[in-house]
Amino acid sequence: MKYISVLGATGSIGTQTFEVVRSHPEEFRITSFSFGSNIRIGKELIEEFQPKFVSVATKETAEELKRTIQHPCLVYYGEEGLLEVASDPDSTILVNAVMGSIGLIPTLAAIDEGKTIALANKETLVTAGHIVMDRARRNQVDILPVDSEHSAIYQCLNGEKKEEMSKMILTASGGSFRDKSRQDLQGVTVKEALNHPNWSMGSKITIDSATMMNKGLEVIEAHWFFDTPYDDIEVVLHRESVIHSMVEFLDGSIIAHLGTPDMKVPIQYALTHPERLDVQGGKRLNLVDIGTLHFEKMDTKRFPCLAYAFEAGRTGGTMPTVLNAANEAAVDAFLKGMISFLEIEKCIESAMNRHEVIRKPSLDEIYEVDRTTRHFVQTLNV
Numbered sequence: 001m002k003y004i005s006v007l008g009a010t011g012s013i014g015t016q017t018f019e020v021v022r023s024h025p026e027e028f029r030i031t032s033f034s035f036g037s038n039i040r041i042g043k044e045l046i047e048e049f050q051p052k053f054v055s056v057a058t059k060e061t062a063e064e065l066k067r068t069i070q071h072p073c074l075v076y077y078g079e080e081g082l083l084e085v086a087s088d089p090d091s092t093i094l095v096n097a098v099m100g101s102i103g104l105i106p107t108l109a110a111i112d113e114g115k116t117i118a119l120a121n122k123e124t125l126v127t128a129g130h131i132v133m134d135r136a137r138r139n140q141v142d143i144l145p146v147d148s149e150h151s152a153i154y155q156c157l158n159g160e161k162k163e164e165m166s167k168m169i170l171t172a173s174g175g176s177f178r179d180k181s182r183q184d185l186q187g188v189t190v191k192e193a194l195n196h197p198n199w200s201m202g203s204k205i206t207i208d209s210a211t212m213m214n215k216g217l218e219v220i221e222a223h224w225f226f227d228t229p230y231d232d233i234e235v236v237l238h239r240e241s242v243i244h245s246m247v248e249f250l251d252g253s254i255i256a257h258l259g260t261p262d263m264k265v266p267i268q269y270a271l272t273h274p275e276r277l278d279v280q281g282g283k284r285l286n287l288v289d290i291g292t293l294h295f296e297k298m299d300t301k302r303f304p305c306l307a308y309a310f311e312a313g314r315t316g317g318t319m320p321t322v323l324n325a326a327n328e329a330a331v332d333a334f335l336k337g338m339i340s341f342l343e344i345e346k347c348i349e350s351a352m353n354r355h356e357v358i359r360k361p362s363l364d365e366i367y368e369v370d371r372t373t374r375h376f377v378q379t380l381n382v
């Protein structure tokens with residue numbers, strides 16, 4: 001039996017994690033989880049999975065939840081509540097599926113407790129990859145990727161020598177606006193941006209996918225996960241999202257990971273690794289039905305956010321923190337109707353241009369840069 005805590009239980013990855021747990025009750029048990037403010041789904045999960053405690057975003061939500069639930073569990077709130085869940089002594093695995101760099105400190109707390117981390121929350125590695133990976137190494141903690149591309153690469157590297165890899169190739173669907181020119185992007189709506197062609201995901205990552213920042217964040221995530229130089233990471237446009245990513249080796253061989261666009265597969269793999277289990281209700285790929293796969297060169301003039309991410313990653317220090325914080329603040333403003341789609345990338349560019357990089361930043365410095373960058377972007381948008 002594996003005992004699991006979940007951050008971000010009511011979200012896209014969170015609810016699919018519960019589907020995985022539900023389908024294998026003999027393998028997994030939930031001990032605690034957190035969510036933000038979705039009391040309806042949160043309450044259902046509490047009654048079904050009967051955790052010892054949960055955490056929500058605010059005191060008000062905690063009070064409301066306590067009045068609603070029948071199962072007698074403790075209800076924490078705020079960032080301290082996230083820490084309670086992350087360091088739950090009864091769980092050995094933390095699924096981190098909260099959205100944004102708020103996931104960083106709980107990840108470090110779980111590492112300090114020696115838990116295995118199933119990491120969906122890519123912002124954590126983007127904003128402080130050097131601290132997270134170093135802490136995991138020192139505590140001999142495994143961080144297993146949930147993000148589909150990184151899970152794919154992890155599987156492509158199974159049994160291989162990493163020194164024999166010549167490059168990794170991340171695939172990108174192109175997002176909701178892949179067939180629009182930059183001219184066409186003037187005036188696109190939030191509703192249009194949220195219409196991803198292949199995946200059903202939370203709103204922030206769906207916008208990131210449309211700006212190509214999702215792939216940019218994933219490049220930095222891959223750099224930290226696999227300790228790979230940026231020159232050895234390539235991105236190709238692959239509309240079908242059938243190949244989730246690939247690794248090329250010294251002899252020119254390429255190993256690819258293929259599958260249906262179903263996040264339950266990488267979530268479950270992170271929980272069962274190195275074993276595999278049946279994914280209940282999971283569809284199988286029918287290669288004959290698919291027939292043909294397509295690959296296109298990535299155009300960074302069309303998708304400048306990808307170039308900003310490579311630049312931030314190569315610059316290092318606090319620049320990826322700025323990229324991430326500016327992006328989180330700008331996407332939030334776009335989702336609230338305060339700025340246009342094309343202004344997202346302008347906010348990120350402005351934040352990066354004014355930033356003086358701190359090399360090898362401490363956690364406090366990262367925290368401060370994250371805070372001031374969000375503030376800068378918010379003041380740009382008032």
Ligand SMILES: NC(=O)C1=CN([C@@H]2O[C@H](COP(=O)(O)OP(=O)(O)OC[C@H]3O[C@@H](n4cnc5c(N)ncnc54)[C@H](OP(=O)(O)O)[C@@H]3O)[C@@H](O)[C@H]2O)C=CC1
Nearest residue numbers: 008010011012013035036037038098099120121122201202
């Ligand atoms: N969705 C996907 O397929 C994939 C997602 N990822 C990554 O996984 C992470 C989660 O993505 P996704 O599931 O799509 O996101 P969602 O927006 O669907 O879910 C986010 C979760 O975090 C909770 N949350 C948000 N803000 C707070 C807060 N301040 N305090 C406590 N909880 C909070 C939400 O609670 P509530 O809704 O109750 O307010 C919800 O449970 C992201 O980092 C994303 O990039 C990576 C690969 C694929």
Ligand SMILES: CC(=O)[C@@H](O)[C@H](O)COP(=O)(O)O
Nearest residue numbers: 147148172173174175209214
């Ligand atoms: C499912 C997943 O891992 C997402 O990060 C997905 O990759 C988004 O797709 P694109 O960013 O390629 O549009």
Ligand SMILES: [Mn+2]
Nearest residue numbers: 147148149218
């Ligand atoms: Mn991904």
